[in-house]
Amino acid sequence: MKIVFRLSSLLIVSLFALSIAFAQNTKPSPTPTPQSGDDNQRVFIREVRVPVIIMDKKTKLPVTGLTKTDFQIFEDGQLQKIESFSDEKANEPIFVAVLMDTSPSTAGKKKFSQEAAINFIHTVTRLRKDKVAFMTFDDRITLHQDFTDKLDLLSVAVDKAKRVGNQTALYDAVYEICDEKLRNVPGKRVIVLITDGDDTYSRANLDDVIDIARRTDTTIFALSTKGGFAGSTVPGVQAGIVKDAEDKVLDKICDVTGGAAFYTGDMLALEKAFTRISKQLRSQYIIRYVPINNNYDDTERKIDVKLVTSEKSLEIQFKKGYKAKREPQ
16 A cells, blocks of 8 residues: 555656646747738628618608619718618518607697507507507606507507606617617517607717617607697697707607608598508618728718619608617627
8 A cells, every 4th residue: 555655646746747847838829919901800890781761752652663773872971882782571570669758748648649659559560460569758767568469458558658757758768768679679670759859857868869779770750749730639739839949859860760750639640640651661671781981980970872863753761870889799
């Protein structure tokens, strides 16, 4: 036993000495630094996706049948190469988030807001295809119904929205639904805002809202609860007013994301608008391109889409830009 012990001890000592010698003669390899022109520098390639809707100004209906050669796309005035183009019909599901303002300034128009929400949901969404979520916002942001295709659940959720809060967190509500709910859904992303456009409580600002909506490819539509520019038939909705700062905010949010804002208290007029929206969302062209300036430098990039054949009777809707910001990995 003593001989075995001595042999084992010698073996352990020898191995320990060898490990020390190996460590002393081995230096860690330096981390390779990408050289100029190294492919490692081009790992992150940002592809910009631009949904485009072409509308006939007279009929207000979408124009279909156009091809890649009919379009030109520009970023900051520079012509870009279209990498891919698709004419999307009714196949892709639509995820719609309906956000209803329940702050004090909209309390007198609650019935109108609820009716508009229900009408939009029933007009635009398809059974067993699209999904809708319903949220209210005031000084709190409350998700009443997560994404579902069950219209009865959505109707109940809208009807049960009783709370009237103290402030209006409009920007925070839009930011939250884009960032937490719409970012990763497998389909087209739409927000419907039912509000007077006034924000009194958010931590986010208008630029934050526009940035997150564009980065998540979310199209925003707004139904103003002030309404009634051409007369109002709904009690509590103002008539004969001129657009103020809040209305211009709604216009901007919708315009830069490829949507539209509506100012009317006439429910019949709204229903016709909802039908047009439904057709627009199912008649989008999707243009994708890799920017010539492919740096993540946090700058604002302006997008412009033009038809090769200039046709004055056609109207083009598309998101107007984005911020060159790297998404978190």
